[in-house]
Amino acid sequence: MIRRFGPTERALHWVHATGFLAMLATGLVLYLPVLSELVARRNLVKNIHLLAAVLWIVALVLVFLAGDRRRLREDWREIETLDADDRDWLRGRKKPQGKFNAGQKVNALMTAAFAILFLVSGFFLWLGERDHRFLFDGTGTVHEWLTLGSVALLVGHLYLAVIHPSTRHALRGITVGNVREDWAREHHAKWVDKQEHLSD
Amino acid sequence: MNDRLLGRGAFLGLVGAGLAGLFYGRDATKLVGKAVPSPVKAIVPSSGWRIYSIGRELPRLDPKAYRLTITGAVAQPVTYSLADLRALPQTTQVSDFHCVTGWSVYDVTWQGVKFRDLFAEAGVKPSAKALRFVSAEVPYDDTLTLGQAYAADAMLALDLDGKPLSVPHGFPARVVMPRMYGYKSVKWVSRIEVEPHLETVGYWEQRGYDEDAWVGASN
Numbered sequence A: 001m002i003r004r005f006g007p008t009e010r011a012l013h014w015v016h017a018t019g020f021l022a023m024l025a026t027g028l029v030l031y032l033p034v035l036s037e038l039v040a041r042r043n044l045v046k047n048i049h050l051l052a053a054v055l056w057i058v059a060l061v062l063v064f065l066a067g068d069r070r071r072l073r074e075d076w077r078e079i080e081t082l083d084a085d086d087r088d089w090l091r092g093r094k095k096p097q098g099k100f101n102a103g104q105k106v107n108a109l110m111t112a113a114f115a116i117l118f119l120v121s122g123f124f125l126w127l128g129e130r131d132h133r134f135l136f137d138g139t140g141t142v143h144e145w146l147t148l149g150s151v152a153l154l155v156g157h158l159y160l161a162v163i164h165p166s167t168r169h170a171l172r173g174i175t176v177g178n179v180r181e182d183w184a185r186e187h188h189a190k191w192v193d194k195q196e197h198l199s200d
Numbered sequence B: 001m002n003d004r005l006l007g008r009g010a011f012l013g014l015v016g017a018g019l020a021g022l023f024y025g026r027d028a029t030k031l032v033g034k035a036v037p038s039p040v041k042a043i044v045p046s047s048g049w050r051i052y053s054i055g056r057e058l059p060r061l062d063p064k065a066y067r068l069t070i071t072g073a074v075a076q077p078v079t080y081s082l083a084d085l086r087a088l089p090q091t092t093q094v095s096d097f098h099c100v101t102g103w104s105v106y107d108v109t110w111q112g113v114k115f116r117d118l119f120a121e122a123g124v125k126p127s128a129k130a131l132r133f134v135s136a137e138v139p140y141d142d143t144l145t146l147g148q149a150y151a152a153d154a155m156l157a158l159d160l161d162g163k164p165l166s167v168p169h170g171f172p173a174r175v176v177m178p179r180m181y182g183y184k185s186v187k188w189v190s191r192i193e194v195e196p197h198l199e200t201v202g203y204w205e206q207r208g209y210d211e212d213a214w215v216g217a218s219n
Helices: A007-031 A033-039 A042-066 A069-080 A084-090 A102-130 A139-163 A170-175 A181-187 A189-199 B003-035 B082-087
Strands: B067-072 B078-081 B091-098 B104-113 B130-135 B141-145 B155-160 B174-176 B189-195
Touching: A007 A033, A007 A042, A007 A069, A007 A102, A007 A139, A007 A170, A042 A069, A042 A102, A069 A102, A069 B003, A084 A102, A084 B003, A102 A139, A102 B003, A139 A170, A139 B003, A181 A189, B003 B104, B078 B082, B082 B155
Parallel strands: B067 B189
Antiparallel strands: B067 B078, B091 B104, B104 B155, B130 B141, B130 B189, B155 B174
16 A cells, blocks of 8 residues: 555545535525525525535635645645646556646646635625625626536546546545555556655 | 646636636626527526525415405505406517626516506506515515606516416516516515605615616616
8 A cells, every 4th residue: 555645635625525515505506496496595505605615715724724735735736737748648648647647637727726716706796795896797607607617527526536447446545545556556657656766 | 848837827827717707707608698598598607597586485376366466556456366467468578687696588588467557457646656566475575666667668477488487487477677687577476566655675675786776787
């Protein structure tokens, strides 16, 4: 077994996942006519949605402040870097990958951008209702497109993490924290090499 | 190429595009909303109906028991059944529906009764100034001045796109005032009070929205 994700990384992932699912469930009730009709209680659902948003962002900040910030910064540095191997990998060629493969990097970059945009557009939806100077034309539109985009990402993410036979071992990394070495060598060769150099 | 700039650029570009969308996203989306068939519209951002209500559940009014009462500054209060309303002169219009929260539905066909025809029997007194529409969804209400209600495109609608209103759209009768934001178009109307003053403030107006909710020129 080889160590893959520490407590900070795992906490960050699951805090975000929990917050996202809570906001998705309540958001869909506010958005989809069939669910709005079924559940009604719009004000209550909206308040839960807003409470979930506040808890989500507070928890993310706490994980960042109390956690291993250096490790998170290293992860982000790796995620931002799309090297020649990554670009080939995205074109469908098999190339050795680092701690995150290029697909995971794209998913993480999009998820991070979406999180920021969800927060900003959601804040202005809330503020615009109270002060109409901040009721911008496209705020709801952005929030809604983000929902569709995130659900598409989530479906792919869940398929690869839970169903697809060759990749689903990755789920162990983000739950328990470690993965099989042979699996890591096959999927994240450059990362395993680097780990071995560090421990030499 | 700087490998790190590529990912960071994509990330910042995405954030930037999203921020621009706060201001231009609705217009950019408009074409998509018009192009897709109506079942799909339900999930296209800013197109298709959203169902807003204020209570624990939507009012499900029995069409047989339904009565619309017209009271207040009238020569004689009148109570209509749904069949009575259908027997009044009917009018049809195609208009766009705009919600104050930013979504719109285009080319909606409404059929119903113009307020002038609706009040013919009750007889609005010369002192009358405004109408208060009381919803079966308590405590929702809203108002129009008599002048606004007599506009060519204001009506009490019974049909939406050729079919009787569904429950989420205010069955059996709702106000339609297409040039004002949707919160003026009271659903599940059960009583209309003709008022000799302009002082009554509607549900959303009590919560900060404009009384004269002209699309594009209010809130």
